[in-house]
Amino acid sequence: MTTITQESVPTASKSTTSIQISARAKSTQDSPIRKLSATAEARKQKGIRVYHLNIGQPDLPTPPIVFETIRDLKMSTLAYAPSNGLPQALQAWRTYFEGFGLSLEEKEIIVTAGGSEAIVFAMCAICDYGDDIIVFEPFYTNYNGFASIANIKLNPIPLNIRNGFHLPPSEEIEKHITSRTRGILICNPSNPTGTIYAREEIQRLVEIVKRRNLFLLSDEVYREFAYGTPVNSVLDFPEIDDRSVLLDSTSKRFNVCGARIGALASHNKEIVQSAFRFGMARLSVASIEQLALVPLLKSARTYTQPIVEEFWRRRDIVYEGLKTIPGVISYEPEGAFYIVIGLPVKDAEHFSKWLIEEFEYQGQTILLAPGPGFYATRGAGVNEVRLAFMLNGDDLRKSLVVLRAALEVYGKRF
Ligand SMILES: Cc1ncc(COP(=O)(O)O)c(C=O)c1O
Numbered sequence: 052m053t054t055i056t057q058e059s060v061p062t063a064s065k066s067t068t069s070i071q072i073s074a075r076a077k078s079t080q081d082s083p084i085r086k087l088s089a090t091a092e093a094r095k096q097k098g099i100r101v102y103h104l105n106i107g108q109p110d111l112p113t114p115p116i117v118f119e120t121i122r123d124l125k126m127s128t129l130a131y132a133p134s135n136g137l138p139q140a141l142q143a144w145r146t147y148f149e150g151f152g153l154s155l156e157e158k159e160i161i162v163t164a165g166g167s168e169a170i171v172f173a174m175c176a177i178c179d180y181g182d183d184i185i186v187f188e189p190f191y192t193n194y195n196g197f198a199s200i201a202n203i204k205l206n207p208i209p210l211n212i213r214n215g216f217h218l219p220p221s222e223e224i225e226k227h228i229t230s231r232t233r234g235i236l237i238c239n240p241s242n243p244t245g246t247i248y249a250r251e252e253i254q255r256l257v258e259i260v261k262r263r264n265l266f267l268l269s270d271e272v273y274r275e276f277a278y279g280t281p282v283n284s285v286l287d288f289p290e291i292d293d294r295s296v297l298l299d300s301t302s303k304r305f306n307v308c309g310a311r312i313g314a315l316a317s318h319n320k321e322i323v324q325s326a327f328r329f330g331m332a333r334l335s336v337a338s339i340e341q342l343a344l345v346p347l348l349k350s351a352r353t354y355t356q357p358i359v360e361e362f363w364r365r366r367d368i369v370y371e372g373l374k375t376i377p378g379v380i381s382y383e384p385e386g387a388f389y390i391v392i393g394l395p396v397k398d399a400e401h402f403s404k405w406l407i408e409e410f411e412y413q414g415q416t417i418l419l420a421p422g423p424g425f426y427a428t429r430g431a432g433v434n435e436v437r438l439a440f441m442l443n444g445d446d447l448r449k450s451l452v453v454l455r456a457a458l459e460v461y462g463k464r465f
Pocket residue numbers: 107164165166167168191238241242270272299300301302308311312313
């Protein structure tokens with residue numbers, strides 16, 4: 052038997068070769084959205100009011116029925132749930148999808164740990180090491196992290212703020228397809244841009260994936276957050292039933308981010324079976340949360356409608372407010388609760404840092420999410436920031452007054 056003594060324990064100073072973590076672990080980025088949060092806290096300690104426009108954590112209460120359901124649960128053992136999800140949760144998801152005219156069998160749905168796990172499962176199901184997936188940038192920044200976990204590449208196609216970040220023509224998209232491209236991932240309605248793709252735009256993608264033999268993955272976690280524009284699901288296009296994958300989540304639409312309940316759904320049996328097998332490897336999704344959200348999924352509109360109405364009001368406030376700030380490039384976001392705006396500055400990272408470290412207007416400042424974090428292409432989005440509408444109407448208005456004042460001062464100083 053080997054006895055481990057203090058002498059034999061390797062230490063950094065004694066070992067000749069230092070042990071290395073993987074290249075992909077090193078290259079996985081910190082959340083760019085949270086980067087400036089520590090400074091914001093320090094600023095608050097000094098008595099400055101900080102308006103958080105940076106983060107997409109809904110500020111509204113969770114429907115009380117969630118906690119009531121948990122209190123009423125009669126369980127003696129907290130067992131693993133089946134790897135594809137509890138029957139009650141699968142049935143509830145099916146009912147939920149039916150409410151949007153999406154007809155799915157329970158065996159075509161896998162309950163996942165948030166939309167995040169659904170996205171990782173989908174990436175792993177369609178790609179091998181080194182394959183790529185097309186994304187439209189700016190994109191949800193965690194797609195980078197998911198791609199690292201799945202060991203795949205993101206293949207970004209730039210969108211343009213001038214047309215509200217809508218999709219480019221087919222030729223432009225097809226130019227980016229490589230021999231390793233396995234699919235296209237869209238986020239509809241989009242985080243971070245708030246864009247909702249028109250039926251014709253998705254049809255364009257449908258034709259491409261058919262022609263080029265690709266999968267179409269659609270992240271629809273913001274489905275209900277649509278302000279007068281219809282949202283078409285990827286599953287609304289039966290001609291690609293063999294290659295469409297829907298990625299979904301309860302987090303935002305019900306204000307239950309901490310419950311960690313999402314879903315992957317597809318009419319492609321192999322995709323669903325693969326997700327099931329990945330699910331077996333992680334055994335189970337939390338069973339209490341699956342049960343707690345059943346009432347929400349079963350009568351979704353009851354709970355989502357008031358939330359969506361509130362965000363519609365906020366969208367209007369932001370859109371109208373931004374139009375009055377000189378030099379800001381904006382557009383009317385059709386959905387979700389975000390907008391990416393262009394600022395009259397050279398470096399939005401520097402501006403955001405300056406705002407939170409130094410600037411104040413009547414004892415207030417704002418925290419923004421700098422644009423480059425939402426791009427994979429180096430140098431893209433340098434004068435852009437993302438705003439999330441996570442403040443009540445009054446605070447949103449005040450935060451835009453602060454933004455306007457800040458741009459005036461910054462423009463004179465830098
Ligand atoms: C576009 C998008 N997809 C997926 C997710 C993942 O959400 P969750 O894992 O909480 O379901 C988020 C969360 O912010 C998101 O914005």
